[in-house]
Amino acid sequence: MPAARDQILATIQKYVDLVAGGTTAEVVALYAEGATVEDPVGTEVRTTRESITEFYSGLEALEQQGTLVSARVAGNEAAFQFELVTKAGDQTYTLAPIDVMTFDDDARITSMRAFWSGEDMVVS
Amino acid sequence: MPAARDQILATIQKYVDLVAGGTTAEVVALYAEGATVEDPVGTEVRTTRESITEFYSGLEALEQQGTLVSARVAGNEAAFQFELVTKAGDQTYTLAPIDVMTFDDDARITSMRAFWSGEDMVVS
Numbered sequence: 475m476p477a478a479r480d481q482i483l484a485t486i487q488k489y490v491d492l493v494a495g496g497t498t499a500e501v502v503a504l505y506a507e508g509a510t511v512e513d514p515v516g517t518e519v520r521t522t523r524e525s526i527t528e529f530y531s532g533l534e535a536l537e538q539q540g541t542l543v544s545a546r547v548a549g550n551e552a553a554f555q556f557e558l559v560t561k562a563g564d565q566t567y568t569l570a571p572i573d574v575m576t577f578d579d580d581a582r583i584t585s586m587r588a589f590w591s592g593e594d595m596v597v598s
Numbered sequence: 599m600p601a602a603r604d605q606i607l608a609t610i611q612k613y614v615d616l617v618a619g620g621t622t623a624e625v626v627a628l629y630a631e632g633a634t635v636e637d638p639v640g641t642e643v644r645t646t647r648e649s650i651t652e653f654y655s656g657l658e659a660l661e662q663q664g665t666l667v668s669a670r671v672a673g674n675e676a677a678f679q680f681e682l683v684t685k686a687g688d689q690t691y692t693l694a695p696i697d698v699m700t701f702d703d704d705a706r707i708t709s710m711r712a713f714w715s716g717e718d719m720v721v722s
Contacts, residue, residue, distance in 0.1 A: 479717065516673030544667075544679055546696045546713040549640030553677060553696035553713035555668055572670045572677035574698055574713075589670040589677040589698075593603065 476550045481581035483552075486545050489575075489583070490556045494540030498531040506582035513588035514571070537561045543570060550577050568596040600674045605705035607676075610669050613699075613707070614680045618664030622655040630706035637712035638695070661685045667694060675700050692720040 485504060492501045502523065505511075511520040511529060520526050538560045545554035557570040571590035578584050601609075609628060616625045626647065629635075635644040635653060644650050662684045669678035681694040695714035702708050 479715065514672045515675050544694070544696070546679075546694075546715070546718060548638045548713045548715055551639050551713065553698060555670075555679060555696070570668070570670075572668070572679070572696060574677065589672045589675065591603070591670070591672055594670060 475579060477577050477579055477581035479547045482547050482550070482577050483545060485577065485581045485583065486552060486554050486575070487542055490540040490542045490554075493530070493533060494538040494558060498527055498534045501530045502527050504583050505586075506578045506580075506584045509583055510585045513586065514590050515587050550579075551575065552577070566598045568598065569594060599703060601701050601703055601705035603671045606671050606674070606701050607669060609701065609705045609707065610676060610678050610699070611666055614664040614666045614678075617654070617657060618662040618682060622651055622658045625654045626651050628707050629710075630702045630704075630708045633707055634709045637710065638714050639711050674702075690722045692722065693718060 489501070489504055492504070505526060509526065511526050512518075513529065520529055538558055541557045543555040543557055545552060551574070553572060553574045555570055555572045557568060560567040560569075569590060571588045571594070574587045574589070575583050576585045613625070613628055616628070629650060633650065635650050636642075637653065644653055662682055665681045667679040667681055669676060675698070677696060677698045679694055679696045681692060684691040684693075693714060695712045695718070698711045698713070699707050700709045
C-alpha cells in the first residue's frame with residue numbers, strides 16, 4: 475500500500491529539520507536502499523549509500539536553520555520548497571531550493587532532485 | 599545551446615499569466631512538439647497536442663488570476679510554485695501547485711508535471 479499523504483509530509487518535515495540540525499546518519503536513514511540523489515539537478519546522480527553519505531556529511535558541521543516553506547504531495551511523489559540559512563562567521567547564506575522526491579510504501583525517500591542554482595543564494 | 603536561465607524564467611512567467619488569462623492556443627504554443635503533460639502527478643501523461651489542448655481548454659472560460667510565487671532553475675529544468683485563484687459565483691478557489699518543467703534550447707516546454715492534490719485546494 476502506498477504511503478499516506480501524512481506520512482510523506484512527516485518525512486519531508488524530518489528531512490528539512492535534519493538537513494539543518496541532524497547528523498549525516500540521521501538524514502541518510504530517511505533514504506530507502508537504492509535511493510538516488512541529484513543535487514542540484516543537472517549534476518551527477520548519486521546512486522550509492524556512500525556517495526549520499528558523502529554529500530550530506532559536507533553539511534553536518536555547518537550552523538544551519540531549516541524551514542519548510544510549502545509542500546505538495548501527489549501520490550507517492552512530492553515537491554516542496556524549504557529555506558536553509560547558514561551562518562559562517564559574519565555572513566549569512568540563505569538558499570531556498572525546491573526539492574522533488576519519490577517515496578516507497580513506508581514513506582522512505584527513493585529519490586531526491588534539488589532545483590536551485592548559484593543565482594538563488596542570498597548572502598547577507 | 600541550452601536555453602538561458604532568463605529565457606526559462608520568461609517562459610514560466612508567460613505560462614502562469616496565460617494559464618490564468620490567456621487562450622488555450624496561447625498556452626499550448628509554449629509547448630514544444632512532442633511535449634508531455636502530467637497534471638496532477640500520478641494521472642495519465644498526456645502525450646499528444648490534442649490531449650494537451652483538451653486539458654487547457656477546460657480552464658479557458660474560467661475567471662482566474664495567476665501569480666508566480668517562486669521559481670528555481672537548474673540547467674534546462676525548473677520547478678516553480680504559482681497560485682491560481684478562480685472565482686465561480688460567490689466562491690473563490692485557490693490552488694498553489696508546484697510544477698516541474700523541462701525545456702528545449704528555445705525555452706519551449708518539453709514536459710510539465712504538476713504536484714498538487716485535492717487537499718491543497720482552499721475554498722473561500
